[in-house]
Amino acid sequence: MLEELRNNNKLIIGTKQSLRAVKENTAQTVFVAKDAEKHVVRPIEEYAKENEIQIVYAESMKKLGKACGISIGAAAAVILK
Template identity: 45%
Template sequence: MLDDLKHYKKVVGVKQSTKAIENGIVAKVFIAKDCEQRVVRGIIELCEKQSLPITYVDSMKQLGKACGIEVEAAVACILK
């Protein structure tokens, strides 16, 4: 499932993900389990409102690596 992040158009990070979800262009959301809940609470609420599937990833480091970046990531989204 994380391989999808390498093959499809995506956005990474809380701000970009929030904008993409609000604009209705997201197909799937990935959230790191070890990120602070206050950081992703708004994204989780948006996903629930729009019935978007959320996949939880073990760590921010793992999510960042799956996105092809060298830093940790709390959230990433695959775009439609």
């Protein structure tokens, strides 16, 4: 699943932008790093579950960041509809 991220032009990276996309129901798939701080990603997970948006868990923030094509870790990312 993470392979979809690298060259996706409808990609949003970061918790604030991801949360906004999920709240506005413009998210197709949500990616969350398993090692991200729970208080940071919990709202994203809750909104995604409420709106029946698929959640994919990445092994780590480092791997999620790399999959997104950035050199730092990422707690969350979203592919837009």
